[in-house]
Amino acid sequence: MTQPITYELLHVDKNSGARRGVIHTPHGDIQTPIFMPVGTQATVKAMTPDELKDMVHAQIILANTYHLFLRPGHKLVQEAGGLHKFMNWDRPILTDSGGFQVFSLGALRKITEDGVEFRSHIDGSRQFISPEVSMEIQEALGSDIMMAFDECCPYPSTYEYTKKSMERTTRWAARCKEAHKTENQGLFGIIQGGFFEDLRKISASDLIQMDFPGYAIGGISVGEPKEEFLKMLKFTTPLMPENKPRYLMGVGTPDYLIEAAISGIDMCDCVLPTRIARHGTAMTSHGKLVVRNATYERDFTPLDDECDCYTCKNYTRAYIRHLLNTKEILGVRLLSIHNLRFLTKLMESVRIEIERDNLLNFKNDFYKKYGYTK
RNA sequence: GUGGAUUUAGCGUAGUUGGUUAACGCGUCAGUUUGUGGCACUGAAGACCGUGGGUUCGAGUCCCACAUUCCACC
Numbered sequence: 001m002t003q004p005i006t007y008e009l010l011h012v013d014k015n016s017g018a019r020r021g022v023i024h025t026p027h028g029d030i031q032t033p034i035f036m037p038v039g040t041q042a043t044v045k046a047m048t049p050d051e052l053k054d055m056v057h058a059q060i061i062l063a064n065t066y067h068l069f070l071r072p073g074h075k076l077v078q079e080a081g082g083l084h085k086f087m088n089w090d091r092p093i094l095t096d097s098g099g100f101q102v103f104s105l106g107a108l109r110k111i112t113e114d115g116v117e118f119r120s121h122i123d124g125s126r127q128f129i130s131p132e133v134s135m136e137i138q139e140a141l142g143s144d145i146m147m148a149f150d151e152c153c154p155y156p157s158t159y160e161y162t163k164k165s166m167e168r169t170t171r172w173a174a175r176c177k178e179a180h181k182t183e184n185q186g187l188f189g190i191i192q193g194g195f196f197e198d199l200r201k202i203s204a205s206d207l208i209q210m211d212f213p214g215y216a217i218g219g220i221s222v223g224e225p226k227e228e229f230l231k232m233l234k235f236t237t238p239l240m241p242e243n244k245p246r247y248l249m250g251v252g253t254p255d256y257l258i259e260a261a262i263s264g265i266d267m268c269d270c271v272l273p274t275r276i277a278r279h280g281t282a283m284t285s286h287g288k289l290v291v292r293n294a295t296y297e298r299d300f301t302p303l304d305d306e307c308d309c310y311t312c313k314n315y316t317r318a319y320i321r322h323l324l325n326t327k328e329i330l331g332v333r334l335l336s337i338h339n340l341r342f343l344t345k346l347m348e349s350v351r352i353e354i355e356r357d358n359l360l361n362f363k364n365d366f367y368k369k370y371g372y373t374k
Numbered sequence: 375g376u377g378g379a380u381u382u383a384g385c386g387u388a389g390u391u392g393g394u395u396a397a398c399g400c401g402u403c404a405g406u407u408u409g410u411g412g413c414a415c416u417g418a419a420g421a422c423c424g425u426g427g428g429u430u431c432g433a434g435u436c437c438c439a440c441a442u443u444c445c446a447c448c
Contacts (some may be wrong), residue, residue: 036409038409038410040410041410045410045413062409064409064410066411067410067411070411094409096409097409099409100409100410101409101410101411103409104409104410104411105411106411108411118411119411120411121411121412122411122412147409150409152409190409216409218409219409221408221409222408223408247409248409249408249409250408250409251408251409252408253408256408268408268409269408269409270408270409270410271407271408271409271410272407272408272410274410275407275408275410275413275414276406276407278413278414279406279407279413279414279415281406281407290404290405293403293404294402294403294404
């Protein structure tokens with residue numbers, strides 16, 4: 001069968017090694033490297049699809065298997081005509097497998113070889129997701145890119161636990177591939193192995209043998225120090241096939257995104273921009289800005305003087321602070337627009353700089369302005 | 375005018391038979407947030423307890439006077 005998801009390499013930055021490419025999907029092309037906004041429950045919180053397209057310039061968004069499985073249920077979404085139609089989004093969608101919830105639900109779940117038993121965080125009911133169930137859900141949702149059902153280990157974890165978990169994740173990946181039947185969806189494998197290089201190597205090579213149309217790095221950016229993150233990132237990315245998309249899961253601070261691109265990553269996603277927006281913080285080219293702080297009470301300038309987004313073109317810090325303090329919905333919306341646009345614009349710059357073989361210089365300038373020390 | 379009640383942080387309140395640094399919510403101020411379980415979490419500042427006097431080793435707490443606001447009656 002022809003692959004629904006393919007990767008086309010356009011240019012490699014001669015100095016950094018970063019990749020500029022295109023991912024072809026059933027719902028259109030994705031220019032890479034890319035940042036993908038997260039829409040867990042079939043909505044990027046507070047954003048309409050039109051806003052995501054026109055203001056944020058989002059090319060692809062994420063949705064989550066576990067959440068949509070619980071509510072409203074994948075069958076209902078299927079009945080609605082699939083996720084794209086249900087949520088009125090006609091560009092690519094990537095669904096996470098529920099694997100991250102194996103990690104984040106902590107005490108509310110039990111892992112066995114067969115799969116994971118969850119306690120629903122909504123009503124406490126017993127739920128079960130296995131590789132097969134995850135594939136069934138994601139097929140019903142109809143995403144363009146499906147993720148294999150994996151376990152994301154906490155940081156830190158012992159070598160023994162990480163090894164067992166990684167080997168199980170590999171077996172689960174084989175089961176996902178076996179269970180996956182649709183021809184208009186691409187299934188990505190997820191490399192695990194925690195913070196152990198030999199385990200990462202085994203995970204990568206075992207998964208590559210299974211010939212997925214794309215690969216992700218899971219299990220990093222889970223609370224470890226930045227040096228550990230960079231070390232694992234720079235070790236793992238070169239193990240991934242050059243002719244397929246490379247996805248780093250869960251990364252969303254500007255420095256991590258730039259580092260990811262430099263190491264050869266094509267896709268990243270993160271809840272950070274939308275979450276901190278709801279909590280009153282903006283990302284700007286001069287660093288993080290907590291808009292609700294009193295300093296901005298009478299600050300009638302935009303969030304970021306270098307930003308071209310709808311929020312920055314039309315509203316001031318003082319006004320947004322006022323909206324946040326009065327808990328007006330618009331405050332969160334304006335901040336979400338800005339933060340998402342900040343990251344998609346950052347990645348636009350990254351793509352341009354790769355074409356100019358200039359990403360390393362860009363990084364240095366960006367870091368200096370943002371206030372990063374290294 | 376008479377009787378009753380009220381007064382504790384910016385606001386709303388708790389504070390037992392008198393016993394260390396007077397508590398809580400909201401607000402204020404600040405920090406956290408990385409394939410979204412909970413949409414928030416963590417911390418800080420802020421009070422001569424209406425005023426004055428008294429009892430007591432010790433008073434937000436008991437007594438007296440005055441003031442305040444509210445309610446009822448005239």
